[in-house]
Amino acid sequence: MQKKMVVALTDCPARLVPVGTRITIPKDTFVTITQSLGGNYTVVVNGNMARVDGTDAAALGLKAEVLEFSRSEEGLILEDQVWKALKSIYDPEIPVNLVDLGLIYGVDINQDDFSVKITMTLTAPACGMGPVLVSDIKYRVGKVPNVSSVEVDLVFDPPWTRDMMSDEAKLETGLFF
Numbered sequence: 001m002q003k004k005m006v007v008a009l010t011d012c013p014a015r016l017v018p019v020g021t022r023i024t025i026p027k028d029t030f031v032t033i034t035q036s037l038g039g040n041y042t043v044v045v046n047g048n049m050a051r052v053d054g055t056d057a058a059a060l061g062l063k064a065e066v067l068e069f070s071r072s073e074e075g076l077i078l079e080d081q082v083w084k085a086l087k088s089i090y091d092p093e094i095p096v097n098l099v100d101l102g103l104i105y106g107v108d109i110n111q112d113d114f115s116v117k118i119t120m121t122l123t124a125p126a127c128g129m130g131p132v133l134v135s136d137i138k139y140r141v142g143k144v145p146n147v148s149s150v151e152v153d154l155v156f157d158p159p160w161t162r163d164m165m166s167d168e169a170k171l172e173t174g175l176f177f
Contacts, residue, residue: 004033012059014050017042017092018128020135023050031060037090038097039065040136051092051132053139071145077109078144082116085140092129096172098137102164105155114148116141121160130154 012025025031025045035042039054041062054064067088069081086107087099098104098120106119118137122130138150162170 006031006033006060006062008059009061010059012052013056014043014045014052015132015135017049017051017132020128020131025050025052025059033060033062035090035092035095036062037095038088039067040090040092042092049092053136055139067140067143069143069145075146076111077114077116077146079107079109081144082107082109082141082147085144086118086137089133089136089140091123092132094123094173096165096169098133100166100169102160102166102169103133114146115151116144116147116149117151117153119153119155121155121158123160125156125159 008025008027008029010027014023014025016023031043031045033041033043041052043050043052057064072078086104087097089098104120108117134152137152141150
């Protein structure tokens with residue numbers, strides 16, 4: 001996507017990148033959209049980079065990408081749908097989804113209480129986007145049918161390396177060598 005300037009039609013919730021602090025982009029404020037992936041938007045507003053969730057895209061006059069899942073006939077959580085939800089979450093600074101970046105270490109589904117536990121890491125322990133990404137995961141995985149709760153376990157062992165990225169992600173970021 002090429003950069004696009006829009007005007008906020010209503011007050012728009014957002015989170016500062018990389019720290020994750022919640023802000024409100026006031027109505028009638030000019031914002032520049034720098035990235036649109038997975039239904040979320042990375043924008044520049046008043047010289048700061050921020051993340052707007054796709055559910056709030058209408059505030060910027062944009063259409064959100066909606067995750068749609070079919071219900072399992074058995075009333076179970078389907079693991080492939082959890083992975084689909086995770087693949088819809090993109091790093092706000094790198095145009096690659098969390099799965100292909102290698103940040104998701106595991107998915108544990110408990111069918112007894114309809115909970116999902118995601119084990120993940122960050123590209124760097126000091127990455128301030130951790131709270132934003134955890135929130136995105138809880139929101140998106142929570143959209144999977146039959147999921148009643150989502151827990152995210154943020155770990156740093158083993159530490160992330162670019163070797164954990166998919167080949168496609170390495171090509172996309174120019175790290176394939």
